[in-house]
Amino acid sequence: MIDEDTTALPVHGVPADAVLDEVRALRGRDRPTHGGRLFAYVYDPAVPGLDALTAAAHAESAHVNGLDPTAFPSLLAMENALVGAAARLLGGGPDTGAPDVVGSVTSGGTESLILAVKTARDAHPEIAAPRIVVPASAHAAFAKAGHYLRVAVDTVPVSATTLRPDPADVAAAIGPDTVLVACSAPSYAHGVVDPVEAIARVAAAAGVRCHVDACFGGWALPWLRRLGEPIPPFDFAVPGVTSISVDLHKYAYAPKGVSVLLHRDPALRAPQYFAYADWPGYTMVNPVIASTRSGGPIAAAYATLRHLGEDGYLRLAGATRDAVTGLADAVRETPGLRLMAEPESTVVCFTATDGGPDLFVLVDELAARGWHTQPQLAYADLPPSVHLTVTASVAPRVGEFAPDLAAAVAAAGAAGPVPLPGDLLALAGSLTPEALTPELVGGLAAGLGLGGVGGAPVPDRMAPVNTLLNAAPPAVRERLLVEFVALLQRPSW
Template structure:
């Protein structure tokens, strides 16, 4: 597998907006040509097979994968993470470990918990440093056992935009012979370009010998349509544990690389088109624009006396809280002004996620102005904590029986499928 040359891209020097007319038209045209294709039948749709292989190759190159690096496309970050969990579970079982265990920071994406539940693996959550919000390496080392099948680090984590000490996790993995997975689902199309964009980072990819796999979402900052991600491996031997094959089925030999059987070839084709359309130069430009915005928002948040930034944001997310008022009420005030900020817990905070839309003229200035105004209002006349998000999250924090929350989420999900006809 040689390197794939995609650096030229169809970039004319502009920073493309993912909702721009030219990209929208390209995606529409490509999907129209490929909507009925299915990579399950690679012999029938060789073009789609080639596009998927090239998307994987492009991403391997981004993360400095060697000639044996490989991977597959998936339908999103959760599936990419579940596939890595499956690969390392099966690898561990093959090596005689009857009860494999995952070690992941408490801040790691919930998809690792989902994968553990689906695959019958135990997951152990490693504490973090309460100041930096990065995983506690000493605690991770203490928690490794002969059953540990994978170590996890985020680059960055969804909640606080902080990158775990990947080099130190890699060294642990090497020392103990445990594969390390880097979850770059959120930042996968930012962090490989940040050095060229003027924001160098410590190593986080296959240049670290202990890093054995990486998950990366093309449908986030890669600007591909929703429903595409990649999971990458250092060697094919890891990917082989991800594959599924049933050679004795009466319907013939059935083999699939991921969870799905039939897959949407149109999503593979549009992902390929987006990557080639931007090219490396396009992604460097979009990365610089997005990180510039995130750094600007972080600075402005630090200048608002009633707000405190959580940890040290390194990529596109800025999380903040307050000791002077209920931070969830601030989120409610911002939503009334047209801004949606994710509400987080442990600790209670909300976060801003920089996107291409924020790079348009005047947008981030309006956000900062609204945030400052809303924070001042909160200091002068904080709303009752029995209202809005403050009431919801305050109630959730006070519930000691967490199974009740599961019942509440079941009810919520039920409602999302209610047509109102019964």
């Protein structure tokens, strides 16, 4: 018999107020999206009234369909305005060296990067097996694009010291089938800006497009530069840069999900479009992956930019810069920790020194004190690290972070590393992805106390899971997480 208290489709409809109460109760189990204590996933400017404004703007256009801009010119006008704002901010537009920049609004950074790869691939139909060249620090969405589009991905290593690729290595990786070279401004993991000028130069010399992935911090870097920070050249002012992606739902502080993909000129953008008329229905013309698109996120982004304005973004960038400085100082002053790189954007990333705390235990200790950080596993010759995405809302909380960090380090040191059985760690290092059946992963999850399976909550302490994942090679990590998420995503009957 169906339990009408939990099913999404009850026999009898539930009153609106009760439904909203249910949604609020479910949201009560989430990480806090406001308050300056969550260092990943969400971007909070702490601007009073902004949530209400964007919710109202979203509601005004939620049912507008972006499939046909001639039917809904309001959406076309807002999209063009967002593209124009992003282009001007990133070195394009009238009175610049890139006056013909055009672009499209997408659902997020991943879609923007997939489209950048798709556009470069389709610009070269004569290449049967296209390839792209990316740094090892490039966002995983490039690998996703390669997988979806059947484009090979050639990865260039990054220095363990600078966390950047060597342009000479990029040049060496470019071959006759390369259709795109990519770099980051900044990289997500460590927040450093790749040597865009040099990479764009070698790409141009080879006759290859160069995409700058500025999804993560591209909206913040120009404002930081205006505040006097030494931001290296990365935008359309750099010759050889042919496209740039920037997410508005990150440091433009718009609700999710809105990104902008820009091209230096219309000819470069042309292969991005998909059109199809060989069927009896309407002729499909899409600039992006989706056909039907809600106008809600676009209207919310438009409202955000209009409301905050240049002065608002300068103020928010200043608050973020001050927060980054304070958090980095806290790391420097805490024995057992060191910065992975000196902050140059909106990221603080740190690791442990020799004899320092187990980072995965430290992350749990910080969470117990109300600070939600993002652990990053070891990769090649890079050690595990802790990533902090810093937003303007963090600035008032910086003074609270330093003593909590010191206390968390002390607690992690006293607790010591996670004592996983040696045979389990050895198994993680020796398994092949093919051996990871759903049953085996389910057993591992249960043995680690991982909730979510069978309706149990996810545990507060994730150090055992991260320790196990850290012991496994990347291909095994991927398979473990795929099977585990598949266990979580089961229908509620």
